Amino acid sequence: xxxxxxxxxxxxxxxxxxxxxxxxxxxxxxxxxxxxxxxxxxxxxxxxxxxxxxxxxxxxxxxxxxxxxxxxxxxxxxxxxxxxxxxxxxxxxxxxxxxxxxxxxxxxxxxxxxxxxxxxxxxxxxxxxxxxxxxxxxxxxxxxxxxxxxxxxxxxxxxxxxxxxxxxxxxxxxxxxxxxxxxxxxxxxxxxxxxxxxxxxxxxxxxxxxxxxxxxxxxxxxxxxxxxxxxxxxxxxxxxxxxxxxxxxxxxxxxxxxx
Ligand code: IPE
Ligand code: IPE
Ligand code: MG
Numbered sequence: 001x002x003x004x005x006x007x008x009x010x011x012x013x014x015x016x017x018x019x020x021x022x023x024x025x026x027x028x029x030x031x032x033x034x035x036x037x038x039x040x041x042x043x044x045x046x047x048x049x050x051x052x053x054x055x056x057x058x059x060x061x062x063x064x065x066x067x068x069x070x071x072x073x074x075x076x077x078x079x080x081x082x083x084x085x086x087x088x089x090x091x092x093x094x095x096x097x098x099x100x101x102x103x104x105x106x107x108x109x110x111x112x113x114x115x116x117x118x119x120x121x122x123x124x125x126x127x128x129x130x131x132x133x134x135x136x137x138x139x140x141x142x143x144x145x146x147x148x149x150x151x152x153x154x155x156x157x158x159x160x161x162x163x164x165x166x167x168x169x170x171x172x173x174x175x176x177x178x179x180x181x182x183x184x185x186x187x188x189x190x191x192x193x194x195x196x197x198x199x200x201x202x203x204x205x206x207x208x209x210x211x212x213x214x215x216x217x218x219x220x221x222x223x224x225x226x227x228x229x230x231x232x233x234x235x236x237x238x239x240x241x242x243x244x245x246x247x248x249x250x251x252x253x254x255x256x257x258x259x
Pocket of ligand 3: 039040041
């Protein structure tokens with residue numbers, strides 16, 4: 001009985017501490033666009049002698065929790081790196097499983113996302129995605145298009161260098177056709193040719209699992225973002241970690257080259 005009571009009390013304390021933390025964080029400006037490189041699913045599974053896909057499945061549950069908290073915090077855009085253009089190098093069974101996750105995730109959580117006023121978006125190359133994956137994503141995008149809460153932006157089959165090259169080709173093409181004048185080309189115009197054309201640049205980038213690299217993620221868009229790295233593996237990432245990252249962000253001084 002005593003143990004049960006202590007357990008209940010601890011649970012309650014944790015959540016009230018978290019609630020307090022959330023309220024405190026909301027008193028200061030929160031990053032408007034948070035981007036996360038969700039890494040470490042494979043290592044999480046390996047530590048438990050489970051197949052790598054078990055880590056991906058666990059990671060999917062974290063996506064739900066972190067999206068909910070982001071919405072609650074008033075973050076405007078949450079971009080999640082879910083699959084890179086380089087991830088096709090993985091064994092087919094793993095790739096196939098990863099390509100099934102959007103269906104599974106959205107099949108379960110789409111009603112919740114709709115209810116919570118979340119708007120689903122995607123950046124990345126749609127052409128190479130299996131039909132079933134694309135269908136699930138496009139359905140979610142369509143069903144949430146009129147929502148105006150958190151933009152939950154999945155980077156799926158996304159690669160930043162390819163994105164920049166494609167943008168450059170389209171810029172050149174538009175110059176050739178006379179739609180764009182070379183003199184008019186500036187950073188803002190170039191940005192409008194990227195997949196992120198209707199999104200602002202990330203204010204905060206988080207990468208889990210201890211890797212300190214970008215792995216071809218938003219190279220142009222992250223030019224002035226604040227970076228926050230943690231050793232926590234993505235399936236172990238909890239609300240408290242996101243709050244910790246935001247607190248760190250709120251203590252940074254962004255200078256953008258000024259003083
Ligand atoms: C991140 O976890 C998910 C994807 C890249 C799809 P990983 O699968 O890269 O996990 P690790 O880095 O091997 O632990
Ligand atoms: C980056 O993680 C891609 C995603 C999280 C989707 P990786 O695990 O693929 O990156 P590297 O290979 O360690 O750089
Ligand atoms: Mg990895």
